[in-house]
Amino acid sequence: xxxxxxxxxxxxxxxxxxxxxxxxxxxxxxxxxxxxxxxxxxxxxxxxxxxxxxxxxxxxxxxxxxxxxxxxxxxxxxxxxxxxxxxxxxxxxxxxxxxxxxxxxxxxxxxxxxxxxxxxxxxxxxxxxxxxxxxxxxxxxxxxxxxxxxxxxxxxxxxxxxxxxxxxxxxxxxxxxxxxxxxxxxxxxxxxxxxxxxxxxxxxxxxxxxxxxxxxxxxxxxxxxxxxxxxxxxxxxxxxxxxxxxxxxxxxxxxxxxxxxxxxxxxxxxxxxxxxxxxxxxxxxxxxxxxxxxxxxxxxxxxxxxxxxxxxxxxxxxxxxxxxxxxxxxxxxxxxxxxxxxxxxxxxxxxxxxxxxxxxxxxxxxxxxxxxxxxxxxxxxxxxxxxxxxxxxxxxxxxxxxxxxxxxxxxxxxxxxxxxxxxxxxxxxxxxxxxxxxxxxxxxxxxxxxxxxxxxxxxxxxxxxxxxxxxxxxxxxxxxxxxxxxxxxxxxxxxxxxxxxxxxxxxxxxxxxxxxxxxxxxxxxxxxxxxxxxxxxxxxxxxxxxxxxxxxxxxxxxxxxxxxxxxxxxxxxxxxxxxxxxxxxxxxxxxxxxxxxxxxxxxxxxxxxxxxxxxxxxxxxxxxxxxxxxxxxxxxxxxxxxxxxxxxxxxxxxxxxxxxxxxxxxxxxxxxxxxxxxxxxxxxxxxxxxxxxxxxxxxxxxxxxxxxxxxxxx
Amino acid sequence: xxxxxxxxxxxxxxxxxxxxxxxxxxxxxxxxxxxxxxxxxxxxxxxxxxxxxxxxxxxxxxxxxxxxxxxxxxxxxxxxxxxxxxxxxxxxxxxxxxxxxxxxxxxxxxxxxxxxxxxxxxxxxxxxxxxxxxxxxxxxxxxxxxxxxxxxxxxxxxxxxxxxxxxxxx
Numbered sequence: 001x002x003x004x005x006x007x008x009x010x011x012x013x014x015x016x017x018x019x020x021x022x023x024x025x026x027x028x029x030x031x032x033x034x035x036x037x038x039x040x041x042x043x044x045x046x047x048x049x050x051x052x053x054x055x056x057x058x059x060x061x062x063x064x065x066x067x068x069x070x071x072x073x074x075x076x077x078x079x080x081x082x083x084x085x086x087x088x089x090x091x092x093x094x095x096x097x098x099x100x101x102x103x104x105x106x107x108x109x110x111x112x113x114x115x116x117x118x119x120x121x122x123x124x125x126x127x128x129x130x131x132x133x134x135x136x137x138x139x140x141x142x143x144x145x146x147x148x149x150x151x152x153x154x155x156x157x158x159x160x161x162x163x164x165x166x167x168x169x170x171x172x173x174x175x176x177x178x179x180x181x182x183x184x185x186x187x188x189x190x191x192x193x194x195x196x197x198x199x200x201x202x203x204x205x206x207x208x209x210x211x212x213x214x215x216x217x218x219x220x221x222x223x224x225x226x227x228x229x230x231x232x233x234x235x236x237x238x239x240x241x242x243x244x245x246x247x248x249x250x251x252x253x254x255x256x257x258x259x260x261x262x263x264x265x266x267x268x269x270x271x272x273x274x275x276x277x278x279x280x281x282x283x284x285x286x287x288x289x290x291x292x293x294x295x296x297x298x299x300x301x302x303x304x305x306x307x308x309x310x311x312x313x314x315x316x317x318x319x320x321x322x323x324x325x326x327x328x329x330x331x332x333x334x335x336x337x338x339x340x341x342x343x344x345x346x347x348x349x350x351x352x353x354x355x356x357x358x359x360x361x362x363x364x365x366x367x368x369x370x371x372x373x374x375x376x377x378x379x380x381x382x383x384x385x386x387x388x389x390x391x392x393x394x395x396x397x398x399x400x401x402x403x404x405x406x407x408x409x410x411x412x413x414x415x416x417x418x419x420x421x422x423x424x425x426x427x428x429x430x431x432x433x434x435x436x437x438x439x440x441x442x443x444x445x446x447x448x449x450x451x452x453x454x455x456x457x458x459x460x461x462x463x464x465x466x467x468x469x470x471x472x473x474x475x476x477x478x479x480x481x482x483x484x485x486x487x488x489x490x491x492x493x494x495x496x497x498x499x500x501x502x503x504x505x506x507x508x509x510x511x512x513x514x515x516x517x518x519x520x521x522x523x524x525x526x527x528x529x530x531x532x533x534x535x536x537x538x539x540x541x542x543x544x545x546x547x548x549x550x551x552x553x554x555x556x557x558x559x560x561x562x563x564x565x566x567x568x569x570x571x572x573x574x575x576x577x578x579x580x581x582x583x584x585x586x587x588x589x590x591x592x593x594x595x596x597x598x599x600x601x602x603x604x605x606x607x608x609x610x611x612x613x614x615x616x617x618x619x620x621x622x623x624x625x626x627x628x629x630x631x632x633x634x635x636x637x638x639x640x641x642x643x644x645x646x647x648x649x650x651x652x653x654x655x656x657x658x659x660x661x662x663x664x665x666x667x668x669x670x671x672x673x674x675x676x677x678x679x680x681x682x683x684x685x686x687x688x689x690x691x692x693x694x695x696x697x698x699x700x701x702x703x704x705x706x707x708x709x710x711x712x713x714x
Numbered sequence: 715x716x717x718x719x720x721x722x723x724x725x726x727x728x729x730x731x732x733x734x735x736x737x738x739x740x741x742x743x744x745x746x747x748x749x750x751x752x753x754x755x756x757x758x759x760x761x762x763x764x765x766x767x768x769x770x771x772x773x774x775x776x777x778x779x780x781x782x783x784x785x786x787x788x789x790x791x792x793x794x795x796x797x798x799x800x801x802x803x804x805x806x807x808x809x810x811x812x813x814x815x816x817x818x819x820x821x822x823x824x825x826x827x828x829x830x831x832x833x834x835x836x837x838x839x840x841x842x843x844x845x846x847x848x849x850x851x852x853x854x855x856x857x858x859x860x861x862x863x864x865x866x867x868x869x870x871x872x873x874x875x876x877x878x879x880x881x882x883x884x
Contacts, residue, residue, distance in 0.1 A: 290861050333786055583770070628772035668789045672771070672781060676883050679773050685781055685788040693769045693783040 013062045015318055016109050017055060020104040022389055024051040028096050029395050035088055041163060042082065048096075066121050067106050073125045074099055084163040093133050094403075098124055104129070122645065141149045144447035151272060159316050161206045168203060168226030176202075176234055178223040180243035187219060190241075194223065195546040197237045202227025224248075224299065294695070321422055324383055327570065332378050335554055336687055337399040337431070338372060341365055360483070379662055380569050384422075387465050387474070388416035390429045400463065401440045408458040409440060415465035420472050421569040424546050428474075429567070431539040435562055443480030444561055451559065455479065471590075477561040483554040488514045512552050518538040544700035547590050548568070549648060572668065575696065577662035577688065578645065580623075581630040584694045585658075586667055586686055591699040593646045593653065596663060600640065603657075612644065612655060619646065622706045623657040627681065649698045654706045656699075669696050731791060740836075742858065744869050745812065748800030751829060753858060753869040760813040762828060766806065771863060775880055782822060784813060792824035798853060812872060821878045832869065834858045837848040840872065853874050 027048040035041050051525045056071035074096070080086045095339040102121055109116035157165065163600065168175065178198075182190045191207070193298055198204055207626040223243075227234060234245050304445060346352040391413050402409040420428075444450075444459030451457055462477045485508070492498040493512045506514075541590040543550045567573065567590045575586040576595070602612050603678040605620060610621040621644065625632065644655040681699035742753035761784075766803040768780030768791055777796035781788050791811060795802055808827035813820055840856040859866060 329786055588853070630772065670783075670786075672788055673790055673821075675878065675880065676771060676774065676778070676781070676790050676882060678770060681773065682771060685769065685783070687783055691766075691783070693781060693788060695769060695771065695781075 010062060010110075013058060014107055014429060015226075016241055017058060017067070017103070020051050020058075021100060021107070022053050022392060023508070023675065024048055024055075024103075025097075025100045025396060026392050027051065028093065029392060029515050030397075032399065032421065034094050035093070037092075039090065042167075045078065045082040049075065051084055052078055052139070064106065064110055066116065067103065067110075069123060070099060070102060070106075070121050073128045073132075075480060080132050083159055084167060086132060088585070090656075092455050095127055095131055097399065099128070100396065106714065119308060120548065157206060164203065164205050165224070165226070168205060168412070171226075171228075173202065173226040173228050174231075175205075175248040176225040176227060176231070176245050177248050178225055178234075178238060178243050178278055179220065180241065180638045181218050181220045191221070194238065194241060194243065197241070198223070198225055198227075198234075199320045201229045201233060201237050203590065212381075269461065319382070324379060327379050327669070328376075330363075331372065332340060332572075332687070334372055334375075334668070336463070338365065338368055341368075378574060378653055379422075381499075383421050383569065384419035385422045385425055386417045386419050387425060387472075390432070391463060391465075392430060393429060394436055394463065397436055401437055402459075407440060407444055409444065410458045410460045412460070412462045413464070414462075418465040418467055418472055420566065423570060424566060427542065427629055428564075432474070432476070434451055434539050435536075436525055439476060439478040439480065439560070442481075443478040445481050449481075467568070468565075472566050472568055474564045474566070475571045477559060479559040482556040482560055483512055483552070485511050485556075487510070488520060491520045492517060509553070513552055515552060541700075541704075544704075547573075547588055549702070570669070573665055575665055575667045575686070577665055577694070578624075578643070578658040579660040579662060580658045581625040581632045582636040583630060584662065584688070584692070584695055585624070585646070585657075586688075586696045587645065587699055588683070588696065589664060591647050593648050595643055598642055598644050598653075599656075609655075614646070619644075619653060619655045620706060621655045621657055622702065627656075627702060627705070647664055647703055652703055652707055655701050656702070667696065679714065739833045740839075742832050742833055742834060742869060742871065743812070745810070745825040746823050746827045747794045747798060748803060749869070750800070751869050752794075752825075753813060753832065753871050754812070754823075754874055756831060758814045758816070759876055760815050763811050763822075763854055764815060765824070766810045766812060774882055776846060778880075779824065782811070783821070784822075786839065787812065787820060789820045790820050791823045792878065794877075795824075795826075814878070816874055816878050818876075823877070832858070832860050856861075 027044050031048070033043070052071050052074045056068055059065075059067035059071060063110050077086070081088060081092075086092070089590075102124055106116060106121070135386075165175075177350075178194075180190075180194060181533045195204055204224045205224045205226055207221045207557065209219065209221060231247055232246065238245060302522075341361070345358060348358050348361075351358075358366075395411055395413065398409055398411045413636060439461055440459075444461070445453070445455075447457040448594060450459065463474070464477075465472060465474045467473075488511055489503045489506075490497070491501055493503060495517070497517050497520070498514070506556040515536045518535070518540075520535065520537070540550050543564055543566070546566055547570065548564055551563045552560065553563075554560040559688060574589040576589050576592050577584060577586050579585075584655050596614075598612065603610050604612065610623070612621055613619070624630075639659050643658050643661050645658060645661075646653060646655050655699070665688065667688075669686055671684050672679065672682065681698050681702045683696045685693050685695050687693055716773075741756040742757045744751055744753045745760050751834075751858045763784065766782060769783055770780040771778060771790070774790075777793050779791055779793045779796075781790050783789075794800075803826065805824075805826070809824065810828050811822040811824055812828075813822055838860065839856045839858045843854055843857070853873055854870055854878050858871055860869070860871040861867070
């Protein structure tokens, strides 16, 4: 195709755009947080500006006009913001967050080849433009607050640098001049090192070539730093570098020979420069600056910085997750081939004449096995992504919902670098979104109620994640009103899910877990956000589909905590291989809690349903052969002793009766194809070696069915 | 020097006709199911494999006799006799599984025996007879007639899309 970008290039663009928008969203969240604390980091505004700038360039290249237009106008607003022409207000942040939403929409529509609606974007653009016009308050009478800055200096500062200079003075920081000499060959690294040391203690406003004579091999720069720290700390920070620091005196003109000020190209924006020709910072002669600009390999210009960042982007490769699935399949095949060799080895083991061959084969097999494990681990690692991306999305949702609900929320996130399989992260975002909504809508009380209860008016939501062995635990905690036990019981009884007599025997944990039953957490009246019909039962089902376990605990008046435990990956799982009525099945080990050997006597019948007693609790049983209506052949009589595999879905436990436990094995689950993908109770199939294909059980579905029949019978 | 032009010979005529035939004709794989001869367009056939151990899948229609693993893919196998509601005859060693492709999705079809490949031109294929009832007729896309030696033979062409689409219900 010559008339447009290729499909592949477009996909690349869309995923890159997605990443940029997410980074932009992160910047906005940081800005919001800082604004609440009365701070503002200019680097964050710059990052946001740069993100939008890149989006504009990229989308222009691919003819995604709506994105280009929106980026262009955003860029204007952010430019005004970073130059201090406008002030960051909550309303403006709302607009910026709205832009993130629009970008997501455009990306989604472009991916599906839809033209989409331009109207919402045009509306947003109009509002962005209006916001950019609201100038900040009038400049103060003396923006330089007694600093006597040389007009020549002001004239070489860019508008941005001048704005930052004024901001630093306004914030009462001390201005330092750091004179440093750099080798021409290594200036870029050394300058970065210097900036790296200065960053924690202040802000580098600008750096200018020094007027003091430099040798041919060296270049000397004056770095202007704004910092709230005393001189000795600044001196300490640059210790070991060839640099000297001096405080730029305030109000007391120092007599330094002034070079003739270069032609003023742009008027200093705010106030007229002080009349006294008393520069404390030397303006560089034109020539020196030009020379420096020509040689300086580290540009200060935003546009050129993009080029630098492009280089680092080139270090990473985007991969379609299906390609990784394919590689994983191949690894699975290799493991089967290896098992085949093992079979050959086992076959010749007893043969005396083959001792040497057997030893060599065993040796090679061992090293092949090790390499295979490494390969498998390597591919799994590539699939891992940090949870941070999803948490950022959640933070945006928290912000929006809390504003809509008129509640103030303080969100803390820890463990954003915890990694999970990409597919799991994707599937997790909707359920988590819903949990967060519930926290804000129902968990956190209105500010007045909170004040009455002696809590801070702002509600707190804490999301944390951490890895525990092969699992990741994600918890969502709020400091709201907690769950209402009585209401949960009432609802469950009203829905016929629980009879009142049963209700009295429930433990507190069991009562809280009623929230996961269908219909219990659903609101009577549909509202705009949560809507009707989607409740915690759906959240539970989605988590269970990922082989996850969800649990809830609560303290009345103190808050609620929801814990989700998930396996790190679904690509290769450990399975328990079982046999029932002559058939072999694999069960994902992460849903198996324990297995026990039982005899007929252990199984009792209550209301025609089989149960057994396990550590004082009643465990409902289900026979796999009955669940699947398997016919027993004449040569497959039910053994006198059977095994109970205790499996769990969310808070439910049932015992699955099987004939035999074969053992544990790592398996790769393969889909049964589109025609059979919906067979209830079957998650897929796997090869066990020796060309034996067995079905992998969908334990969650089986447990769900068992519970549903229990509920129906009750 | 060669002649400025050449006359068409009988050979070039025939070649041209052959080419035309090849363009408009369809190659059909024929096979026997329950004593009748059926055919599927050869473009839909991925491979033909011998009968092997099947892994049965519960809660599926009776004609889904299980899954097999072929080159790393797990594919469902349908018993064509059951699917077409034909007489159940015992399988012999001639039984084969045809691995067919429907929109990139592979399926296995168990047949009694594979016969061969026959070419048909469009004119040799007639629509399915109206006398067939709808349930059976929906699996047929037409009837192909051809000469084998001196005898006129008939092949029932399968509507593959219909044969492999079925619902797994809860």
